[in-house]
Amino acid sequence: MTDRLRIAFMGSPQIAVHVLAALVAAGHEIACVYSQPPRPSGRGKKLTPTPVHAWAEAHGLDVRTPKSLKKAEEQDAFAALSLDAAVVVAYGLILPQAILDAPRLGCLNMHASILPRWRGAAPIQRAIMAGDQETGVDAMLMDAGLDTGPVLMSARTPITPATTAGTLHDRLAELAAELAPVALARWADGSITQQAQPEAGVTYAHKISAEDQPVDWTKPAGEVDCQIRGLSPFPGAFCHWTPEGEETPVRLKLLMSEASGASGGAAPGTVLDDRLLVACGDGGAVRITVLQRPGKGPMSASVFVNGTPIAPDTRLTS
CATH class of the missing domain: 3.10.25.10 (Formyl transferase, C-terminal domain)
Structure with a gap:
C-alpha cells in the first residue's frame, strides 16, 4: 500500500459503512467523517443517525453532519482539515467546487454502477428494473457534474434472475470495500491512468418514487x-x-x-x-x-x- 493518507470520508447509508471500515483497516488516517444529519425515525420519531454516523462514532471518529456544504464557513472548516483526499460513497449532498478542490488529490467517489450507465441516485434499483445483466462499482474522480468524472478502476458483478435490490446492494458493498483501498493507493502513487467516460450510453438512475x-x-x-x-x-x-x-x-x-x-x-x-x-x-x-x-x-x-x-x-x- 502507499503511504498512510489523511482522508475525509463522506457517506450516509449502509453500503458506505463497508468502504469506511475498509479504509480504516487499510491504515489510513480518517481526519473526519461527513454524513447526512440525523432524521426522525420509527413510531416515536426519535432522531436517528445514519449508519455511517453511528459506525464512525462507535469507532471513535470525528463526525460532522452539516445540512449543506454551500456556506463559506463549512467550506473553510473542510479546507482546514488539510486532506490528502476525500472518499465519497452515497453521501447525499452536492459537493461545491470549493470542497472538490480542497483535498490535495481531490475527491474519489465509489459509485454503484459501471459508468456512464446509471449516473444518479438509484443505480442499484434501476439496473435491475431495466433488465441489465451486469453492473458493478466504479472508482471515479469527482468533478462538478453528476457522476461525470474520469474512472480509475472498476469491479463488475452479474445480475441474475434471482437478484434483488437487497442482494445486489450487499454484493456491491463488498466490491466497493475491496476496490476503494486499491484505487486510493494507486491514485496516490500515480500508478493508475484516468479514463474519461464514454459519451455514448449515458443513462440516469432517477430517485425511486x-x-x-x-x-x-x-x-x-x-x-x-x-x-x-x-x-x-x-x-x-x-x-x-x-x-x-x-x-x-x-x-x-x-x-x-x-x-x-x-x-x-x-x-x-x-x-x-x-x-x-x-x-x-x-x-x-x-x-x-x-x-x-x-x-x-x-x-x-x-x-x-x-x-x-x-x-x-x-x-x-x-
Missing part, C-alpha cells in the same frame, strides 16, 4: 419481474387484491418473483393457479414467490396461500 411501486400487469412478464425484484425489499412493488366476499382491497407488497410460463390468453392481472402465477400483458406470466400483507412479515407464497388462498381467476389490480 411512489410512482415506481404499483405493478402494471399489462406490461410484459419480464418487466414486471424486474420491477418486483428491483424494488425488493424496499420500498417494494405492490398490487391490490380484494378477498372473496369483501369490498375493501388489500395491498400486497411483492418481494420476489420469477417470469414463468404463459397466460393462456387470460387478462393481465388474472391469477392462473393456486400458487400465485399471474398473467401479464405479453401472453407471459409471473409467479409471485415472496410477498407481504399489511401488519405481517414477509412470507413465501406457499405459506401465504395455505393460510389465505387466492383462487384462480381472481384479478389483481395495480
